[in-house]
Amino acid sequence: xxxxxxxxxxxxxxxxxxxxxxxxxxxxxxxxxxxxxxxxxxxxxxxxxxxxxxxxxxxxxxxxxxxxxxxxxxxxxxxxxxxxxxxxxxxxxxxxxxxxxxxxxxxxxxxxxxxxxxxxxxxxxxxxxxxxxxxxxxxxxxxxxxxxxxxxxxxxxxxxxxxxxxxxxxxxxxxxxxxxxxxxxxxxxxxxxxxxxxxxxxxxxxxxxxxxxxxxxxxxxxxxxxxxxxxxxxxxxxxxxxxxxxxxxxxxxxxxxxxxxxxxxxxxxxxxxxxxxxxxxxxxxxxxxxxxxxxxxxxxxxxxxxxxxxxxxxxxxxxxxxxxxxxxxxxxxxxxxxxxxxxxxxxxxxxxxxxxxxxxxxxx
Amino acid sequence: xxxxxxxxxxxxxxxxxxxxxxxxxxxxxxxxxxxxxxxxxxxxxxxxxxxxxxxxxxxxxxxxxxxxxxxxxxxxxxxxxxxxxxxxxxxxxxxxxxxxxxxxxxxxxxxxxxxxxxxxxxxxxxxxxxxxxxxxxxxxxxxxxxxxxxxxxxxxxxxxxxxxxxxxxxxxxxxxxxxxxxxxxxxxxxxxxxxxxxxxxxxxxxxxxxxxxxxxxxxxxxxxxxxxxxxxxxxxxxxxxxxxxxxxxxxxxxxxxxxxxxxxxxxxxxxxxxxxxxxxxxxxxxxxxx
Numbered sequence: 001x002x003x004x005x006x007x008x009x010x011x012x013x014x015x016x017x018x019x020x021x022x023x024x025x026x027x028x029x030x031x032x033x034x035x036x037x038x039x040x041x042x043x044x045x046x047x048x049x050x051x052x053x054x055x056x057x058x059x060x061x062x063x064x065x066x067x068x069x070x071x072x073x074x075x076x077x078x079x080x081x082x083x084x085x086x087x088x089x090x091x092x093x094x095x096x097x098x099x100x101x102x103x104x105x106x107x108x109x110x111x112x113x114x115x116x117x118x119x120x121x122x123x124x125x126x127x128x129x130x131x132x133x134x135x136x137x138x139x140x141x142x143x144x145x146x147x148x149x150x151x152x153x154x155x156x157x158x159x160x161x162x163x164x165x166x167x168x169x170x171x172x173x174x175x176x177x178x179x180x181x182x183x184x185x186x187x188x189x190x191x192x193x194x195x196x197x198x199x200x201x202x203x204x205x206x207x208x209x210x211x212x213x214x215x216x217x218x219x220x221x222x223x224x225x226x227x228x229x230x231x232x233x234x235x236x237x238x239x240x241x242x243x244x245x246x247x248x249x250x251x252x253x254x255x256x257x258x259x260x261x262x263x264x265x266x267x268x269x270x271x272x273x274x275x276x277x278x279x280x281x282x283x284x285x286x287x288x289x290x291x292x293x294x295x296x297x298x299x300x301x302x303x304x305x306x307x308x309x310x311x312x313x314x315x316x317x318x319x320x321x322x323x324x325x326x327x328x329x330x331x332x333x334x335x336x337x338x339x340x341x342x343x344x345x346x347x348x349x350x351x352x353x354x355x356x357x358x359x360x361x362x363x364x
Numbered sequence: 365x366x367x368x369x370x371x372x373x374x375x376x377x378x379x380x381x382x383x384x385x386x387x388x389x390x391x392x393x394x395x396x397x398x399x400x401x402x403x404x405x406x407x408x409x410x411x412x413x414x415x416x417x418x419x420x421x422x423x424x425x426x427x428x429x430x431x432x433x434x435x436x437x438x439x440x441x442x443x444x445x446x447x448x449x450x451x452x453x454x455x456x457x458x459x460x461x462x463x464x465x466x467x468x469x470x471x472x473x474x475x476x477x478x479x480x481x482x483x484x485x486x487x488x489x490x491x492x493x494x495x496x497x498x499x500x501x502x503x504x505x506x507x508x509x510x511x512x513x514x515x516x517x518x519x520x521x522x523x524x525x526x527x528x529x530x531x532x533x534x535x536x537x538x539x540x541x542x543x544x545x546x547x548x549x550x551x552x553x554x555x556x557x558x559x560x561x562x563x564x565x566x567x568x569x570x571x572x573x574x575x576x577x578x579x580x581x582x583x584x585x586x587x588x589x590x591x592x593x594x595x596x597x598x599x600x601x602x603x604x605x606x607x608x609x610x611x612x613x614x615x616x617x618x619x620x621x622x623x624x625x626x627x628x629x630x631x632x633x634x635x636x637x638x639x640x641x642x643x644x645x646x647x648x649x650x651x652x653x654x
Contacts, residue, residue, distance in 0.1 A: 052548050073554030085545035089567040099553035150553075158545075 002063050002076070002153035002186045003028050004049065010057035011044055011210075018044055019210040021058065026188065026203075031180050034190045035197040036207035037233070042190045043158055045207070049188060050079050050156050063153060073099075075154075078147035082159040084139045086131040086146075092118075093127040096146045117148040120182070121175075137168045144179070157189040161196065173199060194234055198222070206230050223360040228275065228351035237280050237320045239345070242313060244276040251346065251354065256313055258292045263344045265354035275347045280308065280322040282343035285329070291336030295319070297329050311337075403629070410434050410622035417618050434619030435627075437610070444624065446599065447606035452631060454516055454602060455584050458523035462580050463573050465524070466531030471561050473532070474539035475547065485536065491529030496522070497589060507594055514597040522590050527580040534579075538572045539565070574642035581639075585632050603628045 004026040011019035019041050026032050034042040047053040049060055051072035059066050067075050086095050093114060100110045118124050121141045131139055140160060147155055157176075161169045177200060180187055191197055197204050198218045206213040206221065206229070214221060214230045225231035231239045244253040250270035252260045263276070288294050293313075301308040307327045311319040321337065329335060346354040408425060409417045416429025423429070438444055473485045496503075503522060504513075512518040542565065550560045566573075591605040607624045610617040 047548075050548075050552060052551060071554070072548075072552045077552065079549065079552045081545035081549060083543050083545045085543060085549040087546065087550075087564060087567075102554055102559075146549075 003061075004154055004186060004188065005061040006045075006049075006058070007061065008058035009045070009048060009055060009060060011041070011048060011053065012056050017210065019048070019056075022210075022212055024205060024212065024215065026186060029184045029186055031187045031189065031200060031202045032205060033197040033201035033203075034188065034205050034207055035192065035194055035233070036213075038192055039209075040207040041210040042192075042207045044210075046079075046156055046158055046188060046190045049154075050077055051075055073103075076152055077154045077156055078150045078152035079156040079158065080140075080143050080147050080160045082162050084131070084143045084163070086139055086142055088131050091128050091130050092123060092134070092142050092145075095131070095142055096149045099146070099150050113149050113151070114145075117145040120148065120179070121145050136164050137172060140164065140172060141175075144176075148179075148183070153186065155185055155187040157187065157191075159191055160189075161191070162193075169196075176200060194236065198234070204234075206233060217363070219360065219362050223363060224353075224356060225345065226353050228277070228347045228353070231277050231345055231347070231353065235279055237308065237322065239277045239279050240283070240313075240319045241347075242276045242278075242319070244274050244346075246270060246272075246274055253346070256293050261292060261339060261344070262341060263346045263354070264341055264357045265346050266357055268348070268354055272349050274349070275351075276339075277345035277347060278339055278343055280320040282340060283321040284338040284340065285309075285321065285323055285327070286336040286338045288334050288336045291338035293337045294334055295337055297331050297333045297335065299331055300327075300329055309335075406622050407626050407629075410619065410626040412619070414617075414619055417622075431619065434617075434621075434623030437617065437620040438624045438627065441609075441620070443598065443601075444603075444606060444627070447601050447603045448627075448631070450516060450600060451585060451602040451604075451628075454519045454523065455581060455632075455635075457516075457520045458527065458584055459577055459581055461520070461524040462527035462531050463577060466528050466576065467535050467566065467569065467573065468561065469528075469532050470535035470539050471565055473536045474542070485532075488532045489529050491525070492533060496526045500589070500593060504593055512594075514595050514600050516595065516600055518594045519590055519600075519602070522594065523584045523587070527584070531576045531580060534576055535569065535572060538569060542568055570642055574639040577639050578636060581632065581635055585628075 004024075006022050006024040009019060009022045010017070022045060024032075034045060036042050044053055048055055049062075051067070051070065055068050060068055062075055062077070072079075087098065090098065096114045096117060097110045100113065114127075115124075118127060121144060123138070123141055123145055126134065126138060126142075131142070134142065140163075143160070160176075161172050164172060173196060176189075180200075189196075189200060201218055203215060204218055204221055205215050208229055214226045216224075218234075221230055221234045225234065228241070232241070242255045244255040246253050247260060248270075249267040251265050251267050252262050253274060253276055254260050255276050261276075284291070295311040295313060297309050298312050299310040301310070302325065305325045307323050307325055307329070309321045309323060309327070309329055311321070313319040323329075342358075348354070405421070409421060411425040411432070411434075412429045413431035413433055416423070416425065416431070420429065425431075469488060473481060473488075507513050507518045512521075546564060546568075547560055550564045555563065586604060587602075588604045588608075591600075591602045595601070596605065603624065607621055607628070610620040610624070
């Protein structure tokens, strides 16, 4: 039993409120990623689960037991830190064995568990090394090994890959995924990198200013963001937004002088300003005059496999279209932009999304 | 044409490199000479007789001037073994207390958030600006009331108080730079706050502890003021005070003074060597990221 439940969890430092009542249920064996911009409270929330920050209000429940006032070591958790936090004066074996030794565990048991963890992570030949003799990736592996050795009910990861270079990050990401498949333990992972969130998570929790914006599977968040913040945060490059006027039942819109576009969402009201959202990869390029809008290419960024075309579309600023690497468009060319209706999102003045009439095929 | 030009340039820059290096080493050598000269002079003259010291103070001890009479006097007259052990006991105990209490205070100031944290920090550091000797009279009265006059404990307490402000200041600044993660990690591993301090924090700050130790050690070892006032009894004399018996009102036994000073350098040199090994170890380990 290693479910984790947060009930109306709050945190404030004096007058400053940091976490404003978070409710969340994490199932046994689930991989949940907290993601959000810096300062959104995701690390604070993780540290509250770990017991490193006190809880101002609400309950943290692990495996059916309220743990608000239980010391970190007795919560059945293990944590991996961004800076690895290895003990520099102990070798790899000493680092991994430290918690168990401290708990008065039997020597043979410690030896056995450290060997097993070292096998999983490929650290067998490094056990006698000091942290300063290891590379960044090896250090992070030791930090993860130290967590595995404790055989926790819940793993907590606090931006574990942020200190690694890009290539290593991809490799470690895969290793963490395999680790989760192998151990089938509940994992809570904090990151500001939405690619990590998308690739690792069973479910993503998007946080902003100490509040949950949306909880869902990666594809739910991608295809059906509930508000403009989530829509802009998930996906890279970010979703394009265009101010639009409404007509008809409130779901037919015009933007930038386009012909009326019917967005397939459930009507809610008919008045008030709205924002149209579409992801760069969903815009289709057509001949001038044949699409919904005509626009002039500002800059073409060629990455080889794909090309990003930037347009200047009035008040909402940069509008990006992702197209294939063979695109011949030059800066200054005029092209037509066509918006497939099923890829459009509509947000009201508060940024809340209109519910789509049909869910995406990949999402149950 | 270009070849000669570039080789000329290379030669010029090489010459410049050599001259810079010569200049740097010249300055360093000059400084070393100035710093070491008095010490060498003391040691040289400690091996001469009285006449040798006065007729040729800068000369090497040779025929007619070489003499061990200074050392003989020091070792036979007075109780220098006791003075030495007094100095060592006072210095080592005070150092231990300064490092222990200073590190604990610094850890608390750097690690925990509590009311008056900053105020307490300023209060602890204030001692840097106020020389402890200003309080000599009050300290003497206090020691008399506590019946601590002519005990080594009196000196140990005063020196601990004297050394703490700088120690707290340096250690707090350094402890603020320690990663918070590693302490949190120890908390998750189940260590008590005391064990976090002793098993995680202290090993990490060892090089800084050595620095503070060296800084605090010299003034304590060399101090004459407080031994003279608080512990001038024969059983509690320190080396610097013991040397004074050779300095009379009318005659000074220079051979003995210089001999005892030469001997007094040795223990402090030993302690310094001990700490500086740590210093260098600290510098090299800090050079590696993480």
